[in-house]
Amino acid sequence: MTAPVSAGSPTGSIYDLGYRGYEGPRLGRGYAVRSLFSHSLRSTYGLGRGTRAKIAPFALAVLACGPSLGILVVLVFAARFGEQVSDVLGANLPGYDGMWSSTSAFVTLFCGAQAPELFGRDQRHGTLSLYFARALRRTDYTLARIFGFVTALVILQLLPQLILFVGRVLLSPDIVGAFGRDLPSFPAILGQAVLVGLLYGGVSMTIAAYTPRRAYAVAGIVAVFVIPGIVAAVITGLGSSAIGDWLVLISPSSVLDGTNAVLFGVPLNPDFPFAQRPDIAYFAAAGIGIVGSLVICLRRFLTISV
Amino acid sequence: MALISVRSLTKRYPGGVTALDGLSVDIDRGIVGLVGSNGAGKSTLLKILLGLIDATSGTATVFDLDVATKGTDIRQFVGYMPEHDCLPPDASATDVVAHFALMSGLPKAAARERTAEVLRHVGLYEERYRAIGGYSTGMKQRVKLAQALVHDPRLLFLDEPTNGLDPAGRDEMLELIHRTGTEFGIATIVASHLLGEIERVCNFLVAIEGGKLLRAAPLGTFTEQTGFLAVEVEEGRDALAQHLAAAGLEAFVDGKVVVITLGDARPYDLVRDTVAELGLPLVRMEQRRHRLEDLFRDAPAGDGVWAPPPDLTAPTPPPPASSATPPS
Numbered sequence: 001m002t003a004p005v006s007a008g009s010p011t012g013s014i015y016d017l018g019y020r021g022y023e024g025p026r027l028g029r030g031y032a033v034r035s036l037f038s039h040s041l042r043s044t045y046g047l048g049r050g051t052r053a054k055i056a057p058f059a060l061a062v063l064a065c066g067p068s069l070g071i072l073v074v075l076v077f078a079a080r081f082g083e084q085v086s087d088v089l090g091a092n093l094p095g096y097d098g099m100w101s102s103t104s105a106f107v108t109l110f111c112g113a114q115a116p117e118l119f120g121r122d123q124r125h126g127t128l129s130l131y132f133a134r135a136l137r138r139t140d141y142t143l144a145r146i147f148g149f150v151t152a153l154v155i156l157q158l159l160p161q162l163i164l165f166v167g168r169v170l171l172s173p174d175i176v177g178a179f180g181r182d183l184p185s186f187p188a189i190l191g192q193a194v195l196v197g198l199l200y201g202g203v204s205m206t207i208a209a210y211t212p213r214r215a216y217a218v219a220g221i222v223a224v225f226v227i228p229g230i231v232a233a234v235i236t237g238l239g240s241s242a243i244g245d246w247l248v249l250i251s252p253s254s255v256l257d258g259t260n261a262v263l264f265g266v267p268l269n270p271d272f273p274f275a276q277r278p279d280i281a282y283f284a285a286a287g288i289g290i291v292g293s294l295v296i297c298l299r300r301f302l303t304i305s306v
Numbered sequence: 307m308a309l310i311s312v313r314s315l316t317k318r319y320p321g322g323v324t325a326l327d328g329l330s331v332d333i334d335r336g337i338v339g340l341v342g343s344n345g346a347g348k349s350t351l352l353k354i355l356l357g358l359i360d361a362t363s364g365t366a367t368v369f370d371l372d373v374a375t376k377g378t379d380i381r382q383f384v385g386y387m388p389e390h391d392c393l394p395p396d397a398s399a400t401d402v403v404a405h406f407a408l409m410s411g412l413p414k415a416a417a418r419e420r421t422a423e424v425l426r427h428v429g430l431y432e433e434r435y436r437a438i439g440g441y442s443t444g445m446k447q448r449v450k451l452a453q454a455l456v457h458d459p460r461l462l463f464l465d466e467p468t469n470g471l472d473p474a475g476r477d478e479m480l481e482l483i484h485r486t487g488t489e490f491g492i493a494t495i496v497a498s499h500l501l502g503e504i505e506r507v508c509n510f511l512v513a514i515e516g517g518k519l520l521r522a523a524p525l526g527t528f529t530e531q532t533g534f535l536a537v538e539v540e541e542g543r544d545a546l547a548q549h550l551a552a553a554g555l556e557a558f559v560d561g562k563v564v565v566i567t568l569g570d571a572r573p574y575d576l577v578r579d580t581v582a583e584l585g586l587p588l589v590r591m592e593q594r595r596h597r598l599e600d601l602f603r604d605a606p607a608g609d610g611v612w613a614p615p616p617d618l619t620a621p622t623p624p625p626p627a628s629s630a631t632p633p634s
Contacts, residue, residue: 133356134410
């Protein structure tokens with residue numbers, strides 16, 4: 001059992017101790033699911049993988065933080081020139097409620113670029129059979145992957161909001177007062193981030209699950225988030241109509257515009273008041289989208305042959 | 307109870323293909339060869355035992371646990387090396403094997419330690435930090451074996467482990483399987499269509515054909531058959547066959563070679579002398595490897611010139627499946 005390793009060991013001091021058994025703990029299914037969840041979250045940002053895998057997610061995350069960094073710069077200049085920060089804040093600078101509309105394009109691109117990394121790779125390289133041959137079940141695998149991606153999206157949403165929050169509070173002359181002023185926005189920020197994560201994450205992961213070829217998956221994901229929005233905008237622009245007013249709900253981005261307005265308590269799309277649906281409609285549409293995509297995605301992995 | 311117990315297992319794929327047809331067999335510890343030609347149902351059987359696919363009817367147990375309901379519990383202690391490519395090319399061997407150690411429930415530190423150990427065991431050293439995309443087929447097969455071993459399974463399923471390997475790579479892989487199975491006592495099932503390879507590492511054989519059990523018996527009873535000697539000459543094949551037949555050997559022309567049925571006798575000298583006598587250009591003489599087709603086919607695949615003696619096609623009567631138990 002202690003035969004020296006002959007080839008490939010330049011030092012000559014490495015000894016093959018032979019194969020040894022493992023008597024330690026086996027943490028089972030729950031642990032495997034948690035590990036896959038965190039692996040999915042990390043790989044979405046390219047962590048634990050090569051440099052090339054990090055470029056797209058990090059670039060898009062930086063871009064998504066661009067609007068809040070811009071606001072931060074304005075606030076710094078305002079503070080420097082002695083103007084009251086609160087005055088500047090009052091002067092039409094976007095707040096937490098404007099973050100969704102100014103970052104949604106980057107979120108869309110992030111989904112298109114990263115969702116196929118999780119589901120496409122496993123299918124292209126035949127790795128699924130290695131997962132399914134382990135302590136996991138097919139549903140465990142699917143949900144761990146999806147919720148890892150959803151969590152990555154929630155982080156992508158919260159990051160710019162956090163930067164904005166820190167800037168608004170620390171650059172204010174009355175830090176404690178500013179903290180108290182901004183704190184009540186937190187539930188809305190978190191709620192919107194989770195909704196965006198679930199709906200965009202669920203839909204893009206479902207498309208990625210059915211489209212192992214990466215290029216098609218990217219195109220499909222971007223198309224699903226962009227095209228219905230254009231359709232809805234065109235129809236709304238034509239004026240009020242019985243069906244057209246509801247068609248806005250086929251667009252994930254419009255639905256999330258609606259939930260954003262309701263959660264932050266701001267008016268939505270004042271130019272087209274007729275396109276405003278009842279508050280509950282936006283949440284119902286988001287819920288249907290989330291549950292529907294989860295069901296379709298689970299179906300894919302329950303039936304796929306490995 | 308046996309390690310693996312299969313009862314009347316049937317699998318029909320949508321589209322009407324029957325991969326398994328009422329298969330019943332008991333498999334116990336040891337290195338077990340699962341042999342059959344392509345499409346015989348080997349991979350299907352392994353996948354059902356792993357819970358990767360459901361059987362159409364029948365039951366199967368592994369470690370006395372039902373594969374249909376206790377899949378997760380079984381798989382914690384089973385390693386699986388699939389037939390097809392299953393490794394992401396942009397990850398390193400260390401990353402992949404450590405990741406699948408976690409997926410088998412090993413704590414992080416143990417996963418790292420086991421990964422280093424098991425990669426060393428399969429013979430991957432410095433290259434284990436490089437991306438798998440740059441590996442040779444032999445190295446990829448080693449990584450596939452390593453990920454199946456990393457959680458120290460009680461039972462190992464290897465599906466065509468020598469696929470795509472050159473002769474040296476095959477020898478090394480078979481040696482690895484042999485060491486893993488004997489020195490470390492991991493029960494191993496090796497599915498292969500190459501009987502010649504499998505008989506080098508296994509001590510028990512399960513032969514299936516068309517989804518049915520042909521035989522399950524210790525290796526020895528399979529290899530009592532003496533096989534054939536193939537003589538390749540550049541010309542004068544018919545004359546050689548006639549002369550050998552006249553000398554009392556069973557010889558026939560099969561394509562470019564003259565095939566001689568070997569009984570207990572070893573007529574190598576006679577063949578050599580006959581070739582020399584006829585002045586034929588001899589290219590090679592080789593003992594034909596046993597192939598499943600040779601042992602189990604009902605009629606030779608050749609042109610029908612020759613029919614093998616009945617004792618070749620029907621070796622010994624197959625024992626009842628349930629009594630088949632290899633020595634452990």
